Amino acid sequence: MQMLSTRGAAAVTPSMAILRGLAPDGGLYVPAAFPRFTFEEIKALAPMSYQERALFVLERFLPDFTREELKEAIAGAYGTGFDAEAVAPMAKVGSWAHALELWHGPTLAFKDMALQLLPYLLTMSGRKHGEEREVFILVATSGDTGKAALEGFLDVPGTRCCVFYPDGGVSQAQRLQMVTTGGSNTHVIAVKGNFDDAQTGVKKIFSDPDFAAEMNKQGRVLSSANSINFGRLVPQVVYYFSAYADLLAEGAIEMGDKVNFCVPTGNFGDILAADYAGKAGLPVGRLICASNENNVLTDFINTGAYDISVRDFFKTISPSMDILISSNLERLLFDLCGNDGAKVADLMAQLKEKRMYQVDDDMLGKLQAKYAAGYVNEDGIRAEIQRTWQEDHYLMDTHTAVASAVLRDYIEKTGDKTPSVIVSTASPYKFGASVLEAIAGEEAVKGKDDFACCAMLCELTATREPDQIAKLPTMEIRHTGVCEKDAMAEAVLSAVK
Numbered sequence: 001m002q003m004l005s006t007r008g009a010a011a012v013t014p015s016m017a018i019l020r021g022l023a024p025d026g027g028l029y030v031p032a033a034f035p036r037f038t039f040e041e042i043k044a045l046a047p048m049s050y051q052e053r054a055l056f057v058l059e060r061f062l063p064d065f066t067r068e069e070l071k072e073a074i075a076g077a078y079g080t081g082f083d084a085e086a087v088a089p090m091a092k093v094g095s096w097a098h099a100l101e102l103w104h105g106p107t108l109a110f111k112d113m114a115l116q117l118l119p120y121l122l123t124m125s126g127r128k129h130g131e132e133r134e135v136f137i138l139v140a141t142s143g144d145t146g147k148a149a150l151e152g153f154l155d156v157p158g159t160r161c162c163v164f165y166p167d168g169g170v171s172q173a174q175r176l177q178m179v180t181t182g183g184s185n186t187h188v189i190a191v192k193g194n195f196d197d198a199q200t201g202v203k204k205i206f207s208d209p210d211f212a213a214e215m216n217k218q219g220r221v222l223s224s225a226n227s228i229n230f231g232r233l234v235p236q237v238v239y240y241f242s243a244y245a246d247l248l249a250e251g252a253i254e255m256g257d258k259v260n261f262c263v264p265t266g267n268f269g270d271i272l273a274a275d276y277a278g279k280a281g282l283p284v285g286r287l288i289c290a291s292n293e294n295n296v297l298t299d300f301i302n303t304g305a306y307d308i309s310v311r312d313f314f315k316t317i318s319p320s321m322d323i324l325i326s327s328n329l330e331r332l333l334f335d336l337c338g339n340d341g342a343k344v345a346d347l348m349a350q351l352k353e354k355r356m357y358q359v360d361d362d363m364l365g366k367l368q369a370k371y372a373a374g375y376v377n378e379d380g381i382r383a384e385i386q387r388t389w390q391e392d393h394y395l396m397d398t399h400t401a402v403a404s405a406v407l408r409d410y411i412e413k414t415g416d417k418t419p420s421v422i423v424s425t426a427s428p429y430k431f432g433a434s435v436l437e438a439i440a441g442e443e444a445v446k447g448k449d450d451f452a453c454c455a456m457l458c459e460l461t462a463t464r465e466p467d468q469i470a471k472l473p474t475m476e477i478r479h480t481g482v483c484e485k486d487a488m489a490e491a492v493l494s495a496v497k
């Protein structure tokens, strides 16, 4: 299987695509052709463990990795760091939907599913291409990705991970999660500025030849762990196969039955992985793209116009979906226009210059044949958490609630009776204050910090508070670095001395 750039550059192997991250023409790497799983093969996944399913799927998407390499990577990624043996278990939400829980990993959110595996894929890709330098991962985070990257790269030989977060710009729990990270290859630095400052600073470091030369002198090479890397996308294809296999095993569907997936969406990586699973033969019905008030994707799917020229940015209680430019959408565009790199390059240029583009009728038709979309506001999110807790006794976080509310609405409007899966992307305890407020009211959270909210949530719902949260207040703080926003490069260099 070869990988193409969405903007037309020459094809490369999957390992090269993973090593590079971004294609040299600025495009994203996508499979030139998709592997094809037969119904028989998919049926055979039902009795398998998650790790076995992962091997089965990844072998076909990553043919230039050996079976032994993939086995090692999968065992390292989906082992003791997960608190569920099933890794990505399915739960029932009343009798109307299933929830695919992707938050049983070390940081309690779905980014672990990819970031636990990526370091292995990245270092193995490096070895295949004669890269002997230490891979130095640089991340700017608004909260969640930073901790997931730190945990993923923690003590992985041949790697080092440095995370910048905005000083005062992340929640108390998010900050503690990061600054208590162990390992001998992790660095966490607060930037005096906001998230944009941190991100701008990281981008500047990436494009600074002097910095690259200094790193090279130290035997290091810079790399990124952000969600445009194919190595973050491909692990996500696995859990859609796994969800289907679980539904088969439980007798909820027969082989060949279609399943709808409703996905709380930000950068469009998670939902695109479901699309890719469908292209590889999984009987995927409709993909329902769920957004919060930052609903640029809802409008795009309903009208074909992607327009951020007249759009406010909202800070919501589902912050991991607060996004205006969904970078992985470029991969979908490439597919919709029949792998026409020039056309995608033109649309991306329009987005840069005019802050909008409109796809043609042919692309819109193909888009709407597969996708549906909806969004929900802040009150709607809280109401959904309350309702699913009251009616179905299922406790969900704010992001999952976006998908749940949008799916409920979709079913009501369309009457679609296809079995549906809500993709559940974070533990309710990761956003404990918002979840507590949703089920117990505004008064209940007044004057409480994140930990007190989680303790009360635990008491009220008799659900289990994850250890990762419970032990946080007493953990040793290991990273205290702070830097000015224009001194980030120096901060990195002195941190690794």
Ligand SMILES: *Cc1c(COP(=O)(O)O)cnc(C)c1O
Binding pocket: 109, 110, 111, 144, 227, 264, 265, 266, 267, 268, 269, 270, 271, 320, 321, 399, 425, 426
């Ligand atoms: C990142 C994230 C999302 C959005 O996923 P994308 O792949 O960016 O669309 C949704 N929920 C949670 C909890 C996340 O961390």
